[in-house]
Amino acid sequence: MKLDSKIPEGAIGEKWNKHKFNLKLVNPANKRKYTIIVVGTGLAGASAAASLGELGYNVIAFCFQDSARRAHSIAAQGGINAAKNYRNDGDSVYRLFYDTVKGGDYRAREANVHRLAEVSVNIIDQCVAQGVPFAREYGGLLDNRSFGGAQVSRTFYAKGQTGQQLLLGAYSALNRQIKAGTVKMYTRTEMLDIVTVDGAAKGIVTRNLVTGAIETHAGHAVLLCTGGYGNVFYLSTNAMGSNVTAAWRAHKKGAFFANPCYTQIHPTCIPVTGDHQSKLTLMSESLRNDGRVWVPKTRELAAKLRKGEIKVSDIKEEDRDYYLERKYPSFGNLVPRDVASRNAKQVCDDQRGVGKSGLAVFLDFSDAIKRLGKSAVEARYGNLFDMYYQITDENPYEQPMRIYPAVHYTMGGLWVDYNLMTTIPGLYALGEANFSDHGANRLGASALMQGLADGYFVIPYTVGDYLATIGPAPVDANHPAFAEAKKAVEERTQKFLSLRGTRTVDEYHRDLGNIMWEYCGMARTAEGLQKAKKMVAELREDFWKNVIVLGENEEVNQSLEKAGRVADFLELGELMIDDAYNRNESCGGHFREEYQTPEGEALRDDENYAYVAAWEYTGDNQPEVLHKEELVFENVKLTQRSYK
Numbered sequence: 239m240k241l242d243s244k245i246p247e248g249a250i251g252e253k254w255n256k257h258k259f260n261l262k263l264v265n266p267a268n269k270r271k272y273t274i275i276v277v278g279t280g281l282a283g284a285s286a287a288a289s290l291g292e293l294g295y296n297v298i299a300f301c302f303q304d305s306a307r308r309a310h311s312i313a314a315q316g317g318i319n320a321a322k323n324y325r326n327d328g329d330s331v332y333r334l335f336y337d338t339v340k341g342g343d344y345r346a347r348e349a350n351v352h353r354l355a356e357v358s359v360n361i362i363d364q365c366v367a368q369g370v371p372f373a374r375e376y377g378g379l380l381d382n383r384s385f386g387g388a389q390v391s392r393t394f395y396a397k398g399q400t401g402q403q404l405l406l407g408a409y410s411a412l413n414r415q416i417k418a419g420t421v422k423m424y425t426r427t428e429m430l431d432i433v434t435v436d437g438a439a440k441g442i443v444t445r446n447l448v449t450g451a452i453e454t455h456a457g458h459a460v461l462l463c464t465g466g467y468g469n470v471f472y473l474s475t476n477a478m479g480s481n482v483t484a485a486w487r488a489h490k491k492g493a494f495f496a497n498p499c500y501t502q503i504h505p506t507c508i509p510v511t512g513d514h515q516s517k518l519t520l521m522s523e524s525l526r527n528d529g530r531v532w533v534p535k536t537r538e539l540a541a542k543l544r545k546g547e548i549k550v551s552d553i554k555e556e557d558r559d560y561y562l563e564r565k566y567p568s569f570g571n572l573v574p575r576d577v578a579s580r581n582a583k584q585v586c587d588d589q590r591g592v593g594k595s596g597l598a599v600f601l602d603f604s605d606a607i608k609r610l611g612k613s614a615v616e617a618r619y620g621n622l623f624d625m626y627y628q629i630t631d632e633n634p635y636e637q638p639m640r641i642y643p644a645v646h647y648t649m650g651g652l653w654v655d656y657n658l659m660t661t662i663p664g665l666y667a668l669g670e671a672n673f674s675d676h677g678a679n680r681l682g683a684s685a686l687m688q689g690l691a692d693g694y695f696v697i698p699y700t701v702g703d704y705l706a707t708i709g710p711a712p713v714d715a716n717h718p719a720f721a722e723a724k725k726a727v728e729e730r731t732q733k734f735l736s737l738r739g740t741r742t743v744d745e746y747h748r749d750l751g752n753i754m755w756e757y758c759g760m761a762r763t764a765e766g767l768q769k770a771k772k773m774v775a776e777l778r779e780d781f782w783k784n785v786i787v788l789g790e791n792e793e794v795n796q797s798l799e800k801a802g803r804v805a806d807f808l809e810l811g812e813l814m815i816d817d818a819y820n821r822n823e824s825c826g827g828h829f830r831e832e833y834q835t836p837e838g839e840a841l842r843d844d845e846n847y848a849y850v851a852a853w854e855y856t857g858d859n860q861p862e863v864l865h866k867e868e869l870v871f872e873n874v875k876l877t878q879r880s881y882k
């Protein structure tokens with residue numbers, strides 16, 4: 239199969255406008271004859287469902303939480319980017335486009351990124367109109383702050399709760415449509431497969447997480463807005479429920495999976511403290527606006543600090559290494575996440591890390607508090623400081639925070655064309671579930687922007703084109719494909735319930751996470767990846783023999799839910815390793831130790847790897863087939879990324 243990205247012709251700044259004009263429209267009177275299935279109602283899904291409902295389509299939406307309001311999007315802290323240039327500091331659509339392509343280490347599609355930058359400005363207007371309480375300056379204009387990888391202030395925020403406020407906006411819009419009868423919402427319902435008829439997506443199979451009822455739903459198109467798969471690492475900043483199941487089942491039905499190895503490791507998280515943890519906590523990147531990152535200059539001082547022989551305050555200014563400011567004078571503490579994370583690892587590998595484990599660096603606000611006053615710092619980051627204090631019992635107003643990188647976001651996802659359609663006709667992927675806009679490294683505050691761009695401003699145009707092409711004839715829910723897909727899900731469910739081994743699903747998940755973190759995490763090598771591949775394959779085999787899944791189907795059964803998700807993670811893990819092994823270069827979050835510059839920066843190989851790796855599933859235990867979408871850069875010149 240040849241991948242067709244469907245990038246429109248023309249100059250970069252005109253592609254989206256022209257494309258919108260060329261897309262077919264659905265007659266308003268016909269819209270209600272089309273059913274659109276939206277799986278996932280985080281920012282991407284809620285915005286899509288609300289917009290499509292408002293347009294008059296018949297939408298059915300699903301999420302596994304008890305309310306759309308509890309999607310993982312609610313955890314987003316720091317902000318959302320938009321090229322409004324309110325600060326008059328030189329921002330523009332083109333600069334946001336450029337920063338994003340560069341930030342992604344030249345592994346994203348130019349056309350998609352430019353469209354994202356264009357619609358970013360509409361998102362803010364839309365959200366303000368919904369009543370999202372963005373922070374404002376004294377004069378009333380919306381305030382901005384800086385995020386990594388940019389030298390302008392373009393991040394709109396609502397304290398450290400931006401995702402929550404944006405989601406409440408999208409959720410309100412969604413509820414309006416539910417009340418109007420255009421959207422029917424199914425909560426506590428998990429999609430376990432898609433139904434294809436003659437190769438096109440025509441429905442889904444779901445399990446009611448309260449009653450266990452397994453059902454099918456038919457529609458003219460299916461939108462997967464099901465989030466990222468960072469929890470393959472077990473420990474991550476993601477919500478505990480985030481998983482890959484929807485995307486993975488679609489993958490097994492024919493949707494290619496793109497760049498699975500591109501994982502974002504966020505530099506500012508609360509360090510791991512022991513085996514008891516099942517989740518890690520992010521300290522928003524916004525903190526790097528005012529916080530300074532440092533470790534002791536010498537191993538000796540660091541060792542004394544770790545042993546408790548001296549206190550942080552005993553370390554003199556001249557004995558502190560503000561390594562990001564030293565190495566990257568232009569961007570300083572605001573280098574992109576991949577660069578900041580790698581540097582944290584380097585200083586800890588050099589035995590200059592702090593905290594008991596030595597796997598932490600300081601994020602210090604003492605200068606900011608001196609400069610701005612405690613109350614100004616509190617106004618900007620108060621809730622984040624409180625959160626840190628509650629978790630660590632250390633007061634960040636009085637001593638520096640300790641932070642370390644942790645898994646945070648996945649740039650990989652289902653391959654989609656410019657219209658956000660996967661390789662299965664009629665099946666779309668939006669938000670973190672797709673691979674589309676961030677290349678090998680996502681810039682901070684760009685995920686919320688992308689999810690809302692996809693949902694509010696892209697899909698309402700592109701799905702109409704597909705629907706107009708297939709026509710409004712009702713989907714035949716009695717087609718045998720529905721019964722077959724349902725039967726397969728029932729059989730799989732029974733298979734899980736028949737497993738009465740000795741090890742819990744969580745134990746397998748933790749083991750998988752350890753392997754992935756060790757060999758396919760912040761640093762990777764060919765040798766390590768080969769070892770990890772074997773280890774994951776063995777773990778997967780063992781899972782199906784020795785896992786225990788208690789309880790019944792006809793009840794709330796978290797053991798059963800988790801078993802399905804971990805089984806999918808085990809398969810995905812192997813594909814991530816294959817993808818990382820295939821990519822003989824370093825780029826963004828994918829750091830192969832064999833490929834680095836003399837200064838330890840990621841060394842790309844543009845000649846051989848300037849492509850999107852899109853993997854095709856070919857059957858259980860069969861190697862996946864690699865398809866390459868060559869990336870063409872007509873507007874941004876490929877260079878060694880520098881933040882010096």
Ligand SMILES: Cc1cc2nc3c(=O)[nH]c(=O)nc-3n(C[C@H](O)[C@H](O)[C@H](O)COP(=O)(O)OP(=O)(O)OC[C@H]3O[C@@H](n4cnc5c(N)ncnc54)[C@H](O)[C@@H]3O)c2cc1C
Binds near residue numbers: 283306311466481646
């Ligand atoms: C702690 C934290 C802070 C962050 N802060 C920021 C920030 O400041 N700025 C920024 O831009 N980004 C931030 N991000 C990233 C950003 O929050 C996410 O990328 C984004 O919210 C993902 O939105 P989404 O709609 O794609 O998916 P999600 O919000 O994850 O929603 C997924 C939806 O899919 C549903 N679902 C999943 N699988 C199934 C299934 N099988 N069946 C039925 N339903 C299913 C879920 O119920 C949910 O409704 C942060 C991430 C974390 C972890």
